[in-house]
Amino acid sequence: MTRSFNTSTDLPVTLEPRYQGPDELGFSRWLGRMPVWVLPLIAAVFLIWPTVVEAQTVYSAQKIMDIMAKWLPLLITQGFLMNVIISFFTMLFGTIAGLFLGLGRVSDNSGIRGFSWLVVQLFRNSPWLVLLFIVMLTLPFEIRIAGTYIAVPDWMKAVFGLSLPIMANLAEIVRGAIQSVPSAQWEAAESLAFSKRQIMWQIILPQCFKRMIPPWMNWYAIMTMATPLVSLLGVTELVTLSRQAMEAEGNNPSLLMPFFGFALIIFFAYCYPIARLTLRLEKKYAVKG
Amino acid sequence: MIETIQDFFRTMADTYPKWNFIFFHEPAQWDRVVSGFFVTLQLSVACVILSVIIGIVGAWAQGSPSRTIRWIVQGYIQFFRNTPPLIQLLFFYFALGQFTPTVTGPDGWTEQPIISNVGWAIISLSFFAGAFNVEIFRSGIEAVPKSTLEAAESLGFTRAQTYTNITFPLALRVSLPALNNNLINLVKTTTQAIAIAVPELLYEMxxxxNDYASAQNAAMAVLFFTYIALVGVLAFGMNRWEAKLLVPGFGKARR
Amino acid sequence: MSDQDWTDQQPIVSIKDVHKAFGTLEVLKGVSMDIMKGEVICIIGPSGSGKSTLIRCINALNDIQAGSITIEGQEVHDTKLDKLELRKKVGMVFQQYNLFPHKTALENVMMAPIKVLKQPRDEVEVRARALIKKVRLEGKEDSYPGELSGGQQQRVAIARSLAMDPDVMLFDEVTAALDPETVKEVLLTIKELAADGMTCILVTHEMGFAREVADHIYFTDRGVIVEHGPPETFFESASDPRTKEFLGQIL
Incomplete structure (x- = not known):
């Protein structure tokens, strides 16, 4: 008697859920999977919109177009470019600080480990806006370096405010990546008489580097989407300028759609390729086996 | 007792002028903090409940046989997940707020919109978090094996009985970790209601x-740690619930 | 024939010329069989021959395109049929146990009588404990499915079906997912059930078991019944070449 048919014994109690807890690439995965035609579709909706509302308002579609054409160059060069600059610097500071904080999380010294844990918890769990407010107000408007006063512009303070949560979240990515390197690597390197510091910087971190890039880019996209928050603190960027422009044009409600619609499209157009690239890299760097 | 505390902070403000915890010794300021805290609490609770309802209804609608309904739900998710919540808030309040009817206020002569700024904040933030909840619940439902539901069917359960007794309890267990994360994020996002002048904790602080420069450091410290505490309590409660619902051999315990 | 006219002198399950297709793939091409009360039937055959589909059609988990299936004279695929009445008469046990993972063994057994039949809880509990004892799982009442072995889970699944007090039990390859050691305990439970006079329809690969307990064996291949008969004649003197080939491979 044999039972040669269909004898798999490892039957799942539950299927793997598609949204398995907090996915570290959730945002990019979602954005990157969107078909390319979504962008022109959104653009079309906001172009057609003025024509649709024309009947209800004093503004003709032509007039709305003229107003938009007048403001667009400013919105891009003074507005969105500012969001991009803020996001670059935020990422720069957040990455450097996050790397060291992440190293602190895996330090041999329990004091450093505990302190890093506390910092990560505090800045991951507080609202970004609260951090922004606190940093904007506590940082001086100028700093004294070697006898000369250097003004700290508002947007630079905003960069520091946004860097804090980014630092804490990137620290967790660094820690996760370091801990994912098999401990045999440490032992092998130790047996070759490398020092602890050498092992970390020359052997472990280079291995983690590729693994960290996709989640790192994912956080870049999330943070870029959060840059309009700084408009609440009076920093000049796209949303601040859009609201000022609408005010200058008499705050007509029919301007809300085209202005906010433009903000939407430009953020989308910027983040979408990043998300696509993130997913490509994730696939490329996926650990085999 | 209260006098002692007030005296303590008054003396402290005199000794260290930069650390004036004004709301701990001036009842009027204390009332502002308390009212702000309760608005934040009200926003959070209302949005958590509403967004969970939106999530459940949306996940159910996504399983609808009608393609139109599925597309509408999909469109809703796409829109709310991709745009910054701040722009959503501004859009809801300024753009849609234009079209809501007004009523005569309690004073008898001012015209007030039916939906206040608090109302718009609740609506906008609930839709924002709800979009994520739909996805979270849907994947939870998908994680329930079809064969388990078939077993229920063969035992004579109706569709509704299967849903309430089997599908929902199992889907909830799968969804909780992600739901936990999203609700914490929601509580943090309520601060953005300051953009439409909702008098919540951040706004009051x-x-x-702004009124008392000497209270700046004190207000910041209290603000920061209040939110940490608020998020901590929510996370603690959700983790306890998760642990309580954990059954051997299902979900987390398997890995 | 309506269920009022049915007496246990007539087949309890009657399958007549059943056709079933999934899209263009025809799985059952005119299958007929009659099962009397108290009989134990084994359906054997190569994978993909339609055995499982047939047994699922008996329970109306799958619908059929043509033909008829009656249980105690009641047409199963009658759209006006009260499904609940059918489910009360027919119990089913699956290959993958399909216990409810968030309920203990006892709760799994008690759930359907309480929720579906609306029977009083304490009465159901007495019966459920007796059933758990019957499948030799005393002491495991409060264990969750995740804490039980495959064989133990399968026996809880059998008790769960029996709690509905069915007239016919369907077993869909119930031992196929089990370790060889635990197969025995499940088969023993089924054997006892058969000895108690329960009408059983089994899809199985356990030839030794089929030979021992079955009153009648059906061999299906590519959607038709190729050959059938009592075990002695079936195993000793199969006439069809397809049956011979299958038995040759498996014995």
Missing amino acids: VSIW
Whole structure:
């Protein structure tokens, strides 16, 4: 008697859920999977919109177009470019600080480990806006370096405010990546008489580097989407300028759609390729086996 | 007792002029903090409940046989997940707020919109978090094996009985970790209601430090740790619930 | 024939010329069989021959395109049929146990009588404990499915079906997912059930078991019944070449 048919014994109690807890690439995965035609579709909706509302308002579609054409160059060069600059610097500071904080999380010294844990918890769990407010107000408007006063512009303070949560979240990515390197690597390197510091910087971190890039880019996209928050603190960027422009044009409600619609499209157009690239890299760097 | 505490902070403000915890010794300022805290609490609770309802209804609608309904739900998710919540808030309040009817206020002569700024904040933030909840619940439902539901069917359960007794309890267990994360994020996002002048905790604290420069450091510290505590309590409660619902051999315990 | 006219002198399950297709793939091409009360039937055959589909059609988990299936004279695929009445008469046990993972063994057994039949809880509990004892799982009442072995889970699944007090039990390859050691305990439970006079329809690969307990064996291949008969004649003197080939491979 044999039972040669269909004898798999490892039957799942539950299927793997598609949204398995907090996915570290959730945002990019979602954005990157969107078909390319979504962008022109959104653009079309906001172009057609003025024509649709024309009947209800004093503004003709032509007039709305003229107003938009007048403001667009400013919105891009003074507005969105500012969001991009803020996001670059935020990422720069957040990455450097996050790397060291992440190293602190895996330090041999329990004091450093505990302190890093506390910092990560505090800045991951507080609202970004609260951090922004606190940093904007506590940082001086100028700093004294070697006898000369250097003004700290508002947007630079905003960069520091946004860097804090980014630092804490990137620290967790660094820690996760370091801990994912098999401990045999440490032992092998130790047996070759490398020092602890050498092992970390020359052997472990280079291995983690590729693994960290996709989640790192994912956080870049999330943070870029959060840059309009700084408009609440009076920093000049796209949303601040859009609201000022609408005010200058008499705050007509029919301007809300085209202005906010433009903000939407430009953020989308910027983040979408990043998300696509993130997913490509994730696939490329996926650990085999 | 209260006098002692007030005296303590008054003396402290005199000794260290930069650390004036004004709301701990001036009842009027204390009332502002408390009212701000309760608005934040109200926003959070209302949005958590509403967004969970939106999530459940949306996940159910996504399983609808009608393609139109599925597309509408999909469109809703796409829109709310991709745009910054701040722009959503501004859009809801300024753009849609234009079209809501007004009623005569309690004073008998001012015209007030039916939906206040608090109302718009609740609606906008609930839709924002709800979009994520739909996805979370849907994947939870998908994680329930079809064969388990078939077993229920063969035992004579109706569709509704299967849903309430089997599908929902199992889907909830799968969804909880992600739901936990999203609700914490929601509580943090309520601060953005300051953009439409909702008098929540951040708003009240900012006005206090604008009014009393000496209270700035104190207000910041209290603000920061209040939110940490709020998020901590929510996370603790959700983790306890998760642990309580954990059954051997299902979900987390398997890995 | 309506269920009022049915007496246990007539087949309890009657399958007549059943056709079933999934899209263009025809799985059952005119299958007929009659099962009397108290009989134990084994359906054997190569994978993909339609055995499982047939047994699922008996329970109306799958619908059929043509033909008829009656249980105690009641047409199963009658759209006006009260499904609940059918489910009360027919119990089913699956290959993958399909216990409810968030309920203990006892709760799994008690759930359907309480929720579906609306029977009083304490009465159901007495019966459920007796059933758990019957499948030799005393002491495991409060264990969750995740804490039980495959064989133990399968026996809880059998008790769960029996709690509905069915007239016919369907077993869909119930031992196929089990370790060889635990197969025995499940088969023993089924054997006892058969000895108690329960009408059983089994899809199985356990030839030794089929030979021992079955009153009648059906061999299906590519959607038709190729050959059938009592075990002695079936195993000793199969006439069809397809049956011979299958038995040759498996014995």
